[in-house]
Amino acid sequence: MGLQRQLAKKIERIYCEDALKFIYTQSEKHNLASLKGLKGVLGLSEAEILNIVRILEQLKLVELKPEGLSLSSQGQEVALQIIRAHRLWETYLSWETDISFSDLHKYAERKEHDLTRSDLDKLDAHLGYPDVDPHGDPIPNRDGYVARQPVVTLSDLDVGDIAKIIHLEDEPEAVFKKLSAYGFRVHTLIEVRDRQDGKVIVHYEGRDLALDTIEANQIDVHLLTEKPAFPKQTLADLPRGKQARVLDLSEQLQGLTRRRLLDLGITPGAKIRNEMPSSFGGDPTMYVIRGTKVALRKDQAKLIYITPLNEPGGVMYGNHN
Numbered sequence: 001m002g003l004q005r006q007l008a009k010k011i012e013r014i015y016c017e018d019a020l021k022f023i024y025t026q027s028e029k030h031n032l033a034s035l036k037g038l039k040g041v042l043g044l045s046e047a048e049i050l051n052i053v054r055i056l057e058q059l060k061l062v063e064l065k066p067e068g069l070s071l072s073s074q075g076q077e078v079a080l081q082i083i084r085a086h087r088l089w090e091t092y093l094s095w096e097t098d099i100s101f102s103d104l105h106k107y108a109e110r111k112e113h114d115l116t117r118s119d120l121d122k123l124d125a126h127l128g129y130p131d132v133d134p135h136g137d138p139i140p141n142r143d144g145y146v147a148r149q150p151v152v153t154l155s156d157l158d159v160g161d162i163a164k165i166i167h168l169e170d171e172p173e174a175v176f177k178k179l180s181a182y183g184f185r186v187h188t189l190i191e192v193r194d195r196q197d198g199k200v201i202v203h204y205e206g207r208d209l210a211l212d213t214i215e216a217n218q219i220d221v222h223l224l225t226e227k228p229a230f231p232k233q234t235l236a237d238l239p240r241g242k243q244a245r246v247l248d249l250s251e252q253l254q255g256l257t258r259r260r261l262l263d264l265g266i267t268p269g270a271k272i273r274n275e276m277p278s279s280f281g282g283d284p285t286m287y288v289i290r291g292t293k294v295a296l297r298k299d300q301a302k303l304i305y306i307t308p309l310n311e312p313g314g315v316m317y318g319n320h321n
Contacts, residue, residue: 014113015042015052017082020061023069024079032068080144081120085112087133087140088123094134095127095255102180104134105170117142127255136167136186136220152223154190155200155216162191163221175218182209184219187251205302233308235272235287235301243273244306253303265290266304 022041026033039049053069056062061075071079089108093099099107115123121142124130131147132138140146149166157163165188170176183205184190194201199210211219238244246268249258266272266289275286275293284295296304 015044016055017113018042019052019056020071020075020079021082023062023071024076024083027071032065032070034068038069077144080140080146081117082112084140085115085120087137088120088127089115090133091127091130091139092123095257101134101185102177132186134186135170151220153217154202154211154219154221155213157192157221157223159192159194161223162189162227163223164189165219166222167220169218175215179215179218185252190221232305235304235306236298238274238306240274240276243271243309245309246270246272247305247307250303250305264294265292271309272306
């Protein structure tokens with residue numbers, strides 16, 4: 001087979017796999033995928049879409065009904081492996097690279113088609129068999145099992161409720177990028193402070209934010225029945241020349257980044273001092289821990305919880321209303 005033909009077959013396979021993934025996600029919403037919807041997602045002509053569907057029908061992966069497309073059991077199995085690849089790769093990128101949170105999905109979309117089942121098993125084991133990806137989406141296991149949990153969105157909460165973010169919906173992309181820019185992440189705490197003019201006013205990481213209904217519906221949460229110690233001070237709040245004791249590391253820190261910080265001695269109980277900010281706009285900042293200088297970016301320091309030392313009454317640094 002010539003190189004050009006091989007490339008054409010690979011592109012065709014990618015479109016087929018993307019189609020299976022779309023049909024599966026629609027079924028998760030209790031909908032049948034339409035040809036029009038598939039055309040919009042894949043960006044193909046009507047003739048090209050019909051060709052993709054014909055191939056999937058011949059492989060007995062989908063069934064075209066008058067009301068829409070549905071997956072066969074074999075089609076669902078293939079779709080779940082693509083989704084597994086996507087979510088494991090997002091997790092790998094989040095834990096072990098410096099790729100920004102908002103770009104994880106884009107890179108995983110490219111890589112998911114290149115990973116074999118054997119690759120996925122090795123990657124899963126390397127990551128420690130994570131249950132969810134960085135957005136909070138459940139990761140199917142090698143047998144296609146997907147853990148489910150009841151969905152409660154931020155917009156469902158009452159004023160005064162505190163919850164833990166368990167999932168950030170990454171579609172539509174524009175809304176997700178806005179939430180990502182606000183700093184919202186899975187495993188962090190959020191409090192509903194008020195509702196005004198159709199907006200949900202939330203307190204998150206020391207500041208108040210006004211979210212519209214669409215944005216609030218993108219955030220799935222777990223309501224906390226007992227009020228937690230909220231919020232905590234972070235290393236990013238520590239002024240120059242001041243010392244603190246490390247309390248804990250955020251659950252957001254995983255994989256290589258977490259191991260690196262632990263290897264540097266940033267463990268609960270350790271003393272740490274803000275030595276000096278960088279001359280390049282204050283980031284990274286130089287800290288001293290266990291007699292060693294360590295440079296940390298602000299986004300890393302915000303995920304290290306501290307309690308101040310040498311401050312009468314344990315002065316709170318930063319904005320902690």
